[in-house]
Amino acid sequence: MTRAWLFSILSAATAGRSPSRCVIYVDPCQGDVHDDRLTLIQEACESAGVEVVPVWSAGYARMICSRSSTTTEEADDIRAKLEPSFGEEASWAADRLQGMHVLDVVCGSDAGLACSERMLNALAPERSNGLLRARRDKFLMNEALRARGLDAVRQAVASSWPEASAFVTSLPQPLAVVVKPRRGSASLRVGLARSIDEAARCFERVLELPSTLDESEEGLVSTVLLQEYLQGEEWIVDTMSRDGEHKVTRGMNAMAPDLPCMQVLTTAPIPSAQVLALWRYDKGEANGAPFCYFGAEPVGCTGAHARRVVDYALAVLDALQWRWGPVHMEVMWVSGTAKAASGAEADETEGARGPVLIEANMGRHNGLEFKLLCEVVYGCTMYEAQLAVLMGDEAAWAALPAVPDDATLRCAGRLVTLVASVSGALTAINHMDAIEALESVASVQLEANEPGDQVIAAIISLQLLPSSASDRFPHQVKCTIDLNTCAGQIILLHADRAVIERDYQTLRALQPTLFEVAADADARVSDPGEAADAVARSTRRRLEAEEALRIARAVVGACTPLPPGAPTRPLRVLVARFPLLEEDFELSVPASSRAACEYAELPRELGDALLRAVRTAKDEPDAMRNCEALVGTVGIVQM
Secondary structure, eight states: OOSSBOHHHHHHTTTTOOOSEEEEEESOBOOSSSOOHHHHHHHHHHHHTOEEEEEBOHHHHHHHHTSTTSOHHHHHHHHTTBOOOTTOHHHHHHHHTTTOEEEEEEESSSTTHHHHHHHHHHHOGGGOOOOOGGGTOHHHHHHHHHHTTOOOOOEEEESSHHHHHHHHTTSOSSOOEEEEOSSOSTTTTOEEESSHHHHHHHHHHHHHSOSOSOOOSTTTTTOEEEEEOOOEEEEEEEEEEESSOOOOOHHHHHHGGGOHHHHHGGGSOOOEEEEEEEEEEEEEEETTEEEEEEEEEEEOSOSHHHHHHHHHHHHHHHHTTOOSEEEEEEEEEEOSOOOOTTSOOOBTTTTBOEEEEEEEEETOOOSSOOHHHHHHHTSOOHHHHHHHHHTTOHHHHHHSOOSOOGGGOSSEEEEEEOOOOOOEEEEEEOOHHHHHHOTTEEEEEEEOOSTTOOEEEEEGGGOOOOTTOGGGSOSEEOOOSSGGGOOEEEEEEESOHHHHHHHHHHHHHHGGGSEEEOTTSOSOOSOHHHHHHOTTTTTHHHHHHHHHHHHHHHHHTTTOOOOTTOOOOOEEEEEEEOTTOSOEEEEEEETTSHHHHHSTTOHHHHHHHHHHHHHTOSSHHHHHHHHHHHHOSSOEEEO
């Protein structure tokens, strides 16, 4: 697929029909690295006579429309299908849906999660999880867990380095602190610092460039999240929830009575939560980046660690009030006997702290190529479960297996995430004969990770791509520092886990010399942050701030005196400060304005609000309305 969206499919699926039911698809794109939802949901809806209604979130639409590859016709089509403003969902539905009943609202991108949540709440309340910002804000997410008695990571948010430094210096030595955005995905701009100076550089890097296209919620631009570094074994728990029936393994019941969050919910209906896949992650340092993805192994829920991880994950769903839809959750089994951050004692029998949340991607699927692995190893996929929930297919839901244990796994498997050690124009791919000879290799997909580049896909049954086929190489390869710069995936499948492990280690050994690039390309990237943020780093924030101020000045009439005889209003002088800019800006606003009421002593938050007013607008008149609602109609001058 050469586009991130499928205009032809979405427009043709219901041609000639007048469906009475619909599914709203926010950001109908291949939002993840591998995401088959759009195609599968479209096919299921078409066969059931259900229309798929595309809607674009403001942030994702801006990103697509700004691409040089987007045609004028495509951009116009996207702008015609922008999300309704908050509170206008019902009127939008009356005009756009023409009486169709909304079955569900699904989302294809991280940027559209807030939009899909509020549209679902307004238009299909029987399927709604309610409105909860903590499902997207990583700081609020962990605080919600802590409030419900679950162990949660020690953390703080800061908008300035002195605030951040106070938290960093409070951590035990030797220092290890994670510095990351409050909102983001794929380990983008997530840093691990082992010194004060390194922490300061990571902090500045997060502030410099946004990590999410959705800046409709406060605090995402002007603050940075700092957390203790969790060490141990990382697990993935993929779940699907459906209101009513509760499908879990017996391990869940053993933990439930001890969890305050479970006790609190005993008076309310208990949601159904189907755990569809359990994985062990292999992540670590590579190319100077702290959290590179090496691989993931599908496993059964067998053994004390696995059962406790699953129990904890289900308790997280309850703490975040999740009742419907998919969740991709990352949990660390923390080793050592340190006291839990929440105050709970470490597990005495295991000699470890136990499971602690890294993050929960609510409403999202696993971003890795999991479909083939899950079909073969587990016998079902998250896609099948979502379609069963989406279409209300009771038989399909009942047919889904319970959380599998090792005895029910059909075979062993492993997903190998390829790590490139070079950046530049690709000239050769090495070791393909050696890879083809590995006993457990089931599929190989090598990916370009520069916008617009080609993708090489080779399934073993169709023969691996020979290294001589240079005309089909991706144009560029980028040094791997996170999931977005992953160089490809290899799927291993075999009846013997020992064979999988042997081939996995062989592939890990081959990867440093797998790709060759042109001689003038940088051989290696020593600083992943510099590689990721090189474009427009020094000017982006200033340009954005100037744009916000320009529009605000146009709204308020900068330094323009009131006409003679015009009634005066009480004014209040505020200060706006923008991330990483030295200047402060003084604003004279009506004392009754929203800015005066909410941001009187919060200069950085006011700067954040001004940026958000512009970024979330559909066009300049809309941005002017947003600014007017924020600051009123009086002057703004630079200090």
